[in-house]
Amino acid sequence: MTTPQRVLMGPGPSDVPPRVLEALARPTVGHLDPYFLGLMDEIRDRLRRLFATKNEMTLAVSGTGSAGMETLFVNLVEPGDKVVIGRCGVFGGRMADVAERCGAEVVCVDAPWGQIIPAQDFIAAIKEHRPRLAALVHAETSTGICQPLDGIADAVHEVGGLLALDCVTSLGGMPVEIDRWGVDAAYSGTQKCLSCPPGLAPVTLSAAAVARLDGRARKVQSWYLDLSMVRNYWGGERAYHHTAPVNMLYALHEALGIVFEEGLEARFARHQAMHERLRDGLAGLGIEYVSAPGHGLPMLNAVGVPEGVDDAATRRRLLDDYGIEIGGGLGDFRGKAWRIGLMGHAATRRNVTLLVAALSEILGR
Amino acid sequence: MTTPQRVLMGPGPSDVPPRVLEALARPTVGHLDPYFLGLMDEIRDRLRRLFATKNEMTLAVSGTGSAGMETLFVNLVEPGDKVVIGRCGVFGGRMADVAERCGAEVVCVDAPWGQIIPAQDFIAAIKEHRPRLAALVHAETSTGICQPLDGIADAVHEVGGLLALDCVTSLGGMPVEIDRWGVDAAYSGTQKCLSCPPGLAPVTLSAAAVARLDGRARKVQSWYLDLSMVRNYWGGERAYHHTAPVNMLYALHEALGIVFEEGLEARFARHQAMHERLRDGLAGLGIEYVSAPGHGLPMLNAVGVPEGVDDAATRRRLLDDYGIEIGGGLGDFRGKAWRIGLMGHAATRRNVTLLVAALSEILGR
Numbered sequence: 001m002t003t004p005q006r007v008l009m010g011p012g013p014s015d016v017p018p019r020v021l022e023a024l025a026r027p028t029v030g031h032l033d034p035y036f037l038g039l040m041d042e043i044r045d046r047l048r049r050l051f052a053t054k055n056e057m058t059l060a061v062s063g064t065g066s067a068g069m070e071t072l073f074v075n076l077v078e079p080g081d082k083v084v085i086g087r088c089g090v091f092g093g094r095m096a097d098v099a100e101r102c103g104a105e106v107v108c109v110d111a112p113w114g115q116i117i118p119a120q121d122f123i124a125a126i127k128e129h130r131p132r133l134a135a136l137v138h139a140e141t142s143t144g145i146c147q148p149l150d151g152i153a154d155a156v157h158e159v160g161g162l163l164a165l166d167c168v169t170s171l172g173g174m175p176v177e178i179d180r181w182g183v184d185a186a187y188s189g190t191q192k193c194l195s196c197p198p199g200l201a202p203v204t205l206s207a208a209a210v211a212r213l214d215g216r217a218r219k220v221q222s223w224y225l226d227l228s229m230v231r232n233y234w235g236g237e238r239a240y241h242h243t244a245p246v247n248m249l250y251a252l253h254e255a256l257g258i259v260f261e262e263g264l265e266a267r268f269a270r271h272q273a274m275h276e277r278l279r280d281g282l283a284g285l286g287i288e289y290v291s292a293p294g295h296g297l298p299m300l301n302a303v304g305v306p307e308g309v310d311d312a313a314t315r316r317r318l319l320d321d322y323g324i325e326i327g328g329g330l331g332d333f334r335g336k337a338w339r340i341g342l343m344g345h346a347a348t349r350r351n352v353t354l355l356v357a358a359l360s361e362i363l364g365r
Numbered sequence: 366m367t368t369p370q371r372v373l374m375g376p377g378p379s380d381v382p383p384r385v386l387e388a389l390a391r392p393t394v395g396h397l398d399p400y401f402l403g404l405m406d407e408i409r410d411r412l413r414r415l416f417a418t419k420n421e422m423t424l425a426v427s428g429t430g431s432a433g434m435e436t437l438f439v440n441l442v443e444p445g446d447k448v449v450i451g452r453c454g455v456f457g458g459r460m461a462d463v464a465e466r467c468g469a470e471v472v473c474v475d476a477p478w479g480q481i482i483p484a485q486d487f488i489a490a491i492k493e494h495r496p497r498l499a500a501l502v503h504a505e506t507s508t509g510i511c512q513p514l515d516g517i518a519d520a521v522h523e524v525g526g527l528l529a530l531d532c533v534t535s536l537g538g539m540p541v542e543i544d545r546w547g548v549d550a551a552y553s554g555t556q557k558c559l560s561c562p563p564g565l566a567p568v569t570l571s572a573a574a575v576a577r578l579d580g581r582a583r584k585v586q587s588w589y590l591d592l593s594m595v596r597n598y599w600g601g602e603r604a605y606h607h608t609a610p611v612n613m614l615y616a617l618h619e620a621l622g623i624v625f626e627e628g629l630e631a632r633f634a635r636h637q638a639m640h641e642r643l644r645d646g647l648a649g650l651g652i653e654y655v656s657a658p659g660h661g662l663p664m665l666n667a668v669g670v671p672e673g674v675d676d677a678a679t680r681r682r683l684l685d686d687y688g689i690e691i692g693g694g695l696g697d698f699r700g701k702a703w704r705i706g707l708m709g710h711a712a713t714r715r716n717v718t719l720l721v722a723a724l725s726e727i728l729g730r
Contacts, residue, residue, distance in 0.1 A: 003391040003615070004400050013611060016393045024612060025390035026368040028381045028562050030690045035369050062564070063428045063589060066607035070589045098588045191608055197393050199427070199564055199610035221586055223463045224428060224435045240695065242431035243377060243556055245564035247389060248613065250368070325395045330605065 006319075007351055010327035011141050011300060012169070013191035013198050014343035016251075020196055023254035024247050031244040039253050040234060040244075046256035050171060050264075051186060051204045053178040059234040060252055061201040061225065062245050065168040065189025068201025070098050071225040072135075072164050072185045075205075075213050079103025082131040084161075086117035090142035090330045091166055095135050102221060107131070113332040114143045114290045114302070123155040130159040132212075139170035141192075142330045144291035144302030144339065146170070153182030162209055168192060171202065172259055173271045173299040173343060184209040190248075193271070193299055195344030196255035199248045203227075255344075271298040274347040278340065281356030285365045290337050299347065301340040302333070306363065311335050314362055322358045371684075372716055375692035376506050376665060377534070378556035378563050379708035381616075385561055388619035389612050396609040404618050405599060405609075411621035415536060415629075416551060416569045418543040424599040425617060426566040426590065427610050430533040430554025433566025435463050436590040437500075437529050437550045440570075440578050444468025446497040449490050449526075451482035455507035455695045456531055460500050467586060472496070478697040479508045479655045479667070488520040495524040497577075504535035506557075507695045509656035509667030509704065511535070518547030527574055533557060536567065537624055538636045538664040538708060549574040555613075558636070558664055560709030561620035564613045568592075620709075636663040639712040643705065646721030650730045655702050664712065666705040667698070671728065676700050679727055687723045 008015045029036050040059075047058045061071050073095070077083060083104040085096045088111040099106050109125045111117045117136065126134055134156045136147050149165075156163045162184035167176050173193030178186055184206040191198035205213070205227070213220075213228055220226040224242065232239040259267060275298035279289070282303060291302045305311045311328060315338070318324045327339035340355065359365075373380045394401050405424075412423045426436050438460070442448060448469040450461045453476035464471050474490045476482045482501065491499055499521045501512050514530075521528040527549035532541050538558030543551055549571040556563035570578070570592070578585075578593055585591040589607065597604040624632060640663035644654070647668055656667045670676045676693060680703070683689045692704035705720065 001400065001403070004394060004398070005392050006394050006398065008393065008395060010395055012608060013393050013395065016612075021390040021392070021612075025386040027370050027386070028373065028378050028556075029369060029371050030373060030375055030378060031563070033369070033371065033684070033690065035366065038366070063432065064607050064610060067428065067589045070587065074587075094588070101584055101586050101588055189608070191393075197610065197612040198396070198608040199613055219466055221466050222435065222439075223459070223466055224432045242429050243554070243563040245429060245562065245613070246378060247381075247386075247562040247616075248564055248610070251612075319398070325398065 004323060007324045007354065008346055009341050009351060009355055010325045011339045011341055012343060014195050014341055015346040016195055016197055017258065017345045019258060020251050020255045024197065024251040026250050028246050031246055032238060036246060037238060039249065043249060043253050043256065044234065046260065047202050047204065050256065050259065051176060051178045052180065053204050055178065055204045055206055057210050057227065057231055058204040059230065060249065061203050062242065063201055064198050065187065065201050067225065068187030068189065068203050069095060069166060070222065071201065071203055071227065072187055073098045073102050074220050074222045074225055075227045076133055076162060076164065076185060076209060077102040077104045078217060080105060081133065082107065082129050084109060084125050084129055084131040084134045086122055086136040086147065088115055088117055088143060089113055089137065089140040091137045091140055095166065114145065115292045116145050116147050116295050119148060119150045119152055122152055126155045126159060126161065131161045133162050133164060135164040137166040138176065139167065139297050139300065141169045141300055142333065144297050144300045145295045146297045149181055157182065162212060169297065169300055172267065174268050178204055190252055190255065193344045194255045194259065196251050199245060200252050271342060271347050274342045274349065274352055275301065277349065277352045278342060281352060285356065285359055285363060290333065299341060299343045301342065302337050303340065305336055305338060309363060317362050318358060324355055324358060369688060372689045372719065373711055374706050374716060374720055375690045376704045376706050377708060379560050379706055380711040381560055381562055382623065382710045384623060385616050385620045389562065389616040391615050393611050396611055397603060401611060402603060404614065408614060408618050408621065409599065411625065412567050412569065415621065415624065416541060416543045417545065418569050420543065420569045420571055422575050422592065422596055423569040424595065425614065426568050427607065428566055429563050430552065430566050432590065433552030433554065433568050434460060434531060435587065436566065436568055436592065437552055438463045438467050439585050439587045439590055440592045441498055441527060441529065441550060441574060442467040442469045443582060445470060447472065447494050449474060449494055449496040449499045451487055451501040451512065453480055453482055453508065454478055454502065454505035456502045456505055460531065479510065480657050481510050481512050481660050484513060484515045484517055487517055491520045491524060496526050498527050498529060500529040502531040503541065504532065504662050504665065506534045506665055507698065509662050509665045510660045511662050514546055522547065527577060534662065534665055537632065539633050543569055555617055555620065558709045559620045559624065561616050564610060565617050636707060636712050639707045639714065639717055640666065642714065642717045643707060646717060650721065650724055650728060655698065664706060664708045666707065667702050668705065670701055670703060674728060682727050683723060689720055689723060
């Protein structure tokens, strides 16, 4: 059966450009091959530029974005630690679940789906609970909102805590400035705005986060994701830990190369411009956003399924008749929302025009 | 910098055939795309044939072989559980470390590096400690031995325990018969005898192992590897858990296709024949095995670095002058052993002849 050529405008994976697919298919070499170790060094440099950080501990975890999430919690949390988490969608909820599995005492600051966590609520919880770790989702893929961080890092640091940020969907599509924002730990995935296939999770830890790791009373509960060992492979010693996913790292190296050839500012501007075109096009079809006005993400457009329209049937027609994938809703938004991605290579005028035209034909509007 | 074309004769990754690299580079589709879900079903069927099992819960974990190891322990062990582990190399030791991180009370049955765990010793430990889980490494990649299982499964089952088996290096290169051997849980990796790039871990769980999972008192400590959720994506519901590494699964599908085109018996015979050719060739150079006679693996040949020969310099000359990778020793064998892989696509007469001739030139023998 031939692999179909889709237009991937869902919540990820996004379309992967041919150059990245070609890189993926380069001959496999050993995970200790000098060529490969050189490539890893370049990947680290590129990830630091992308995260806007000088963090020494910046690398790609050998799993998808959710493995990146788990990496942060297993390394930075010990049983009994207080953790404050902002929850207004699937991924904040997932963080709470992961943190609890690490034995954390979790306090959630909730907001309705489609809304942001008000900074004053989050800061109040930090002052009250004085957590060892506070975590927010920068780009909530289930609701399409971008979480502002106003004053939150300072508040977390004042109580001696670390701030962790989920940048799975934002990284490479809008500014993510780890050092300037005072974020201590962040993770992302390759299959969103980096337009690389899923399978790797870029992560970065500040010196304070590394000190937390080094000062742990007990071993990290995950052997596979234990950064105290993983860093000795990505770093100077090159000690064998697990076999790196060599070809996936070829692809990430190439995808990051493409990001910097375009330039971060141009890339972010393109995502924003395509978002505005899409927003205007959808408005013309009477389709409205379910994310809070003023807080929408450019690369993940969460819109309501119009009254009287069959959610699944419409998405199926887009896929079958046009080869276009958009995402359905999760959780509170199941059957009620569509999630339209404009991520990386897929954020083009052609795709926006195509999707709006296809929806117009299907909906008869 | 151009990716070098190596001959991968180390402990993995092994050479990946062009068809698998081409599959890897197919257009990425969504992880819920009907085409992709069909592919996953075929992967499961093929993995069942490969593991010689009818186990419903057979799938590929989204990480490398070590993630497969961790998957088994986090799902099947709860804090306080007794676990008996055979340890005569790196990977038995790794299992003990992983099990301890799950809160297990670990009892190791040790044997010297290069030896097998005597079945009577292991069975005696099982009778004494009555573990909830017993685990062995079928093919110990650090020492090149194949662990016999004589009577062990029965002994484990008699005390109500489960038997777990590390098949990372054996699967696809020699018989692995999960059901016939009474193994309850096994894992492997893609980058050994399947000749697929690293990044996925085939796992299989018996009905008894699944019952153990279903009867857990507390959540699996790893969210990412929690099979009680992962199975709902690989199984009927297709519930979103994490984004599957789509392109890696294309590659695994193709690699498994190649395995069955060759046929398991022919494939195993080829590995054995190439192993014998290599053994004879190395003997001609005065190079001797460090693995116990009669217990050597066909696909991983652990041999002593000859007296007076510089380990690292020799391996570096093989790599630089001939483009051949072989592995160095780990742990007790560091600097003392070479690990020569004959895995999957790399187990050819051409490679054996080339390596022996190259070593002859370098060693001047």
